[in-house]
Amino acid sequence: MKINGNKVTSLHDAIKAHVKDGCHLSIGGFTINRNPMAAVYEIIRQGIRNLHLYAHSNGQGIDELVGAKTASCLEIAYGGTGRFASTCIRFRKAVEKKQIKIEDYSNYQMTLRFLAGAMGVPFLPTRSSLGTDIIKKWGFPVEFRQKNSRLPDRKLVELENPFGAWCDIKKVVLVPAVNPDVTIIHVQKADFRGNCRIEGLTFADVEQAKAAKILIITCEDLLDDDYLKNMPDRNQIPFIHANAVVHVPYGAYPTACYRYYDYDPIYLKAYAEKAKDDKQYHSYLENTILNKKSHRDLLDSLGRERLEMISADKNRGYAKNLDRRNPVET
Amino acid sequence: MKINGNKVTSLHDAIKAHVKDGCHLSIGGFTINRNPMAAVYEIIRQGIRNLHLYAHSNGQGIDELVGAKTASCLEIAYGGTGRFASTCIRFRKAVEKKQIKIEDYSNYQMTLRFLAGAMGVPFLPTRSSLGTDIIKKWGFPVEFRQKNSRLPDRKLVELENPFGAWCDIKKVVLVPAVNPDVTIIHVQKADFRGNCRIEGLTFADVEQAKAAKILIITCEDLLDDDYLKNMPDRNQIPFIHANAVVHVPYGAYPTACYRYYDYDPIYLKAYAEKAKDDKQYHSYLENTILNKKSHRDLLDSLGRERLEMISADKNRGYAKNLDRRNPVET
């Protein structure tokens, strides 16, 4: 975090300055919505390695980070993108081939872990997962945890209710806090100092943002310092948490950004198809990501019609007439 | 809670149906803002007794409930109304004369207790109050707690961090959940089913609302079932928590309601003065509250000019030119 001042920078510089090899990283969004994809692609382009990723159900963003071999560890609740890939393909391959270390939690547990980090407490309690293998089976063995000062010694801890049977609850599971080195989120509106307004569901972005040491914000609209203050009830993240603000229109593409654009079913379907075949996937990585200089460059290569196709209805916030039946890349 | 249907009722009927003698009650608002005062006065009029009150810093509402002898127990963080009474007068007298049992917590602890109730966990952790008398001194002795199944056996519990020194934290304080029988909040906008939109700060209203078995909502504007759904990002409490919705314009008076009206400095100052003297206070109780049939009746007796005086500027949300220097009742 950084308190005051103008924090606007370029995406290249924001990633270069803050996302280092071995960094503990979380990204915002959920499955096919508001993933900070421009930042994900920039991380891939800069060849960053050995990331330790924290995810609930980020979906597309995490699968691309894993596919491009930027990550060595992953703590996650769900590796899928809904109907496009009920299990993300590159994620599945990486886990099956043991190219990545994985630790499983549930969505609520991951969200509580971010909340604990944001609140400044070492853990939070829940009743979720009692009696399951999420408690019993650890992806990161205890020795691995003990050797790594950035990890808690235990995955989860069961605790008898110290208030007796208060609330008719005998036992809870404690989930350890997460404080990522860096969180990257993509929001609809931000100002120069880093005040953020998210439209539609916030997912766990607010908790992820406040739990992090460094917060990078990419935004559709970059506004001057008074605009958002005129309606502060709608701003979820105050500037005191922000380190870098980057203006990236379509920064969530190919995932959706409520009120701005929908997900691109053609891109997501094509990605899921290519991901199944290593050769095709590497050609995707080469041609669609690495050979592009920037997100703008990637968008330009798709053509304006693709972006018009996913443009959101003002009223509904998504593209009402988007053809999602059998999307085919042309 | 009650799931569906039209929940609109009268204030008299809502209080009659849900706020019983001995009931565990929490009210929304903070010091001199958005206290559900119409409901507080209705509780006093109906002569309800032995309430067990949960408060953070509700201020005016709690002081009036305590002054009118509706309550026998009070769990609270702060009994004050800012510059009008740095310690609320009737609250102070009741505690000094031991007319009420009191248990002290901090504001964050009370808020976490409501949050724990809303989340369905028996406790939440914090670092607040370690080493203080808030932990050491119990207002409710252990025997009193053990005899009362509605109270946890312990006020607070210290716990060594079960994740070692994770987050560089050795110890936390666990605060027990609160699930009031009834929470009453006053909001700017609600619909027939009980969706709520709070404008300005939410204080702890959302947590108090969701922690309760029964939620009574009083509102400035009662809207039809589609209006609030057009801008759901701004609605904090969905209808599934609501039991009764009551349309009470000026329902927070004499406390403020952001964007609608300011607090009434004349009323609050006069109240603080009268509260100091038992005789004057009882005449206030008789004439201003008990002899009035309803909140409308109380407002009418003040006259239209008083309400115009505190009418909020559209832009600022409070009465910019309100004279707050030396308010005198005329």
Next chain:
Amino acid sequence: MDYTLKEMMTIVAAREIRNSDIVFCGTGISMLAAMAAKNINAPQSVIFFETGAIDSRLEDLPLAVGDSRIMYQTSSNGGLLDSFATMQNRFTRKHIVGILGAAQIDIYGNLNSTVIGDYDEPEVRFSGSGGACDVASFVSRTIIFMKQEKRKFKKRLDYLTSPGYLNGPDGREKAGLPKGGPDRVITDMGIMGFDDHTRQMFLKGYYPGITPELILENMEFKIDTSRAKEVMAPTPDELELLREKCDPLHLIL
């Protein structure tokens, strides 16, 4: 009458939803079943998503629980914390029915959606819990969609992701979980319930053209079939509403 097995499954699930239910949906057929209930037999039921949308209008079928289509005209747009708290909350959780799917299920309705094979040396990796473990832990009843296959109805799960009745009638209580658990399993052949006493799965119904024997052949463990009756085929009304109101573009059907 012509209908697909997917249509049958969707309608059988929808029939289990009541007007007083708050329905937690995942992606795919579970979402479609919730929409079908709302359009056919339970117009007052409330559709709700783990991502934080309560009472979504769902003018168009979403393709994921993070789809912007679920954010339109809800009662409140929050985040994951809000929705899971609503499921864990002692008052609201009683009204919530969760609809889940999984890769494996056992006789007590425990679910695996994590791995096939050893956890450390997985043969097949699936998506993982997502919110499924949370929902199965918290809410008062769940409806589970499964394909009727031997490799899916397992004597022993490779990984227990989401709790059913765990290992018997007092399994949940012993583990510290709230009351609740699986209520129905809906497959492409029939529908199962759970015995009030043993908490073991039993066959409640089989679809027209299917026999209890065929169902048993497609399970690794044996269940009681003595209470099974033929399930009513979808009515023309049900089918029409499902096809025209819920998924006119055949995104899932």
Next chain:
Amino acid sequence: MDYTLKEMMTIVAAREIRNSDIVFCGTGISMLAAMAAKNINAPQSVIFFETGAIDSRLEDLPLAVGDSRIMYQTSSNGGLLDSFATMQNRFTRKHIVGILGAAQIDIYGNLNSTVIGDYDEPEVRFSGSGGACDVASFVSRTIIFMKQEKRKFKKRLDYLTSPGYLNGPDGREKAGLPKGGPDRVITDMGIMGFDDHTRQMFLKGYYPGITPELILENMEFKIDTSRAKEVMAPTPDELELLREKCDPLHLIL
């Protein structure tokens, strides 16, 4: 130069606030000190309230931390959970300075704002902690306003509401509290600091016309006065900005 003691206290506190500070304010003089700092010496400082308002514009002086005036043109309007989390958060807490008042203080800067007399048989009951215990527990430094009276500077508190250094240099660490603690005590006679090693209060400055002896006479415990210097009186500029920009209506002054 004419100025009141309240003006002096406000300006002495304001001078302690830096541009990089996030300032937690309570009601009354603490709020006025934060406004004075912002208008005089620390225009970049951020004013913030426990009720959930961050970076309030404060066009008009609020009369309570729940006053609607603090909600106008903030960076974000949240609730109590947001603001206390910001104080407890390991990254943000380091930037926060809390301004507090109390009924009693001891040599380690511990505060009582709950009762005089026995807790169970109170002679005088005060408001209680409010957010004071939370702030004093969490943030990196606090500034405390006190009246210079013997009954307020106590050898032993009747009730320890808000932690200072507890019972010595390692008091906070032993209790499990984060680093932090009282930085300054500002009275109507002078300003105190806390020794880096002993964590005991010492006299840092006395106001023009006041002597260290007079201050000691108005305290129950003795403090080191060897480092004390006369505090600079408010400058005409400071006074003008305080009077005209912060409290033109004399609501607090």
